[in-house]
Amino acid sequence: MPKFIFVVLDGLRFDTAISQMGYMSHLVEKSKASLYKVKSELPSLSRPLYEVLLTGTPSWQNGITGNQVVRLSRQQSLFHLARNKGLTTAAAAYFWVSELYNRAPFDYLQDREQHELNHPIQHGKFYFDDTYPDTHLFADAEYLRRTYDPDFLYIHSMNIDDSGHKYTSDSKEYRGKALIADSILAQLLPVWMKENYHILITADHGMNEDGHHGGTGNGERDVPMFVISSLFEPGVYTDEYVPQLALAPLGASLLGLEPSHDMMPFLIPGFHNKRHGMEV
Numbered sequence: 001m002p003k004f005i006f007v008v009l010d011g012l013r014f015d016t017a018i019s020q021m022g023y024m025s026h027l028v029e030k031s032k033a034s035l036y037k038v039k040s041e042l043p044s045l046s047r048p049l050y051e052v053l054l055t056g057t058p059s060w061q062n063g064i065t066g067n068q069v070v071r072l073s074r075q076q077s078l079f080h081l082a083r084n085k086g087l088t089t090a091a092a093a094y095f096w097v098s099e100l101y102n103r104a105p106f107d108y109l110q111d112r113e114q115h116e117l118n119h120p121i122q123h124g125k126f127y128f129d130d131t132y133p134d135t136h137l138f139a140d141a142e143y144l145r146r147t148y149d150p151d152f153l154y155i156h157s158m159n160i161d162d163s164g165h166k167y168t169s170d171s172k173e174y175r176g177k178a179l180i181a182d183s184i185l186a187q188l189l190p191v192w193m194k195e196n197y198h199i200l201i202t203a204d205h206g207m208n209e210d211g212h213h214g215g216t217g218n219g220e221r222d223v224p225m226f227v228i229s230s231l232f233e234p235g236v237y238t239d240e241y242v243p244q245l246a247l248a249p250l251g252a253s254l255l256g257l258e259p260s261h262d263m264m265p266f267l268i269p270g271f272h273n274k275r276h277g278m279e280v
């Protein structure tokens with residue numbers, strides 16, 4: 001069965017990804033990865049967009065309308081779909097992801113590390129400090145991958161977003177965190193590519209020059225999507241936007257799963273999946 005690694009770099013806007021992520025652009029330039037431009041859903045806020053990325057449903061429908069909505073998701077997420085089909089799921093992510101799919105509210109003393117096979121996220125390592133280093137977060141994820149061999153691994157970093165809020169998107173600090181993420185990926189992607197994972201790297205939302213997101217500006221809404229997969233024809237497909245609601249059903253397809261009832265499959269250029277195409 002295909003295995004899927006889904007990486008979300010919180011707060012990474014499209015143009016910063018292109019200008020700072022030399023390794024990712026190298027993979028695109030050498031036809032090892034595909035590049036897309038995604039238009040985020042609204043509001044361009046973290047918790048609502050985690051739900052968008054993982055369930056393929058918009059905020060008005062899923063009810064996660066703001067960062068303050070602290071409860072379990074009522075949708076079928078990729079974690080649910082995978083677990084229900086007997087696949088193994090894992091996540092190294094911010095604690096809000098645990099609150100959406102495993103347990104809410106987050107208990108700092110109990111929920112940092114979770115291993116419960118009946119939960120949508122069966123193996124989780126969750127951090128709750130926005131400055132938790134991305135280097136450590138990716139090491140957590142790699143530990144989960146090597147130890148539990150998940151079919152679906154979700155990795156979610158926070159340092160880019162944190163720097164954007166402190167110093168704005170137009171700062172050496174924000175750009176520097178994107179550079180660091182790129183260098184971490186340059187260590188991990190060769191390992192994952194050798195093992196033939198389907199890999200998708202994107203962001204929930206971007207960041208504006210005020211150090212905010214939540215509105216409708218391109219800096220806040222336009223995010224990259226890099227895909228490395230044998231099911232994709234490598235290329236640069238940035239002439240048109242990919243809607244963010246398309247990512248969850250794409251993830252389902254990469255895992256060989258039927259999308260949920262509420263996911264809306266979207267024809268993504270360069271993606272060769274017969275079953276997916278028929279559903280469209």
Ligand SMILES: [Zn+2]
Nearest residue numbers: 011046161165
């Ligand atoms: Zn933020």
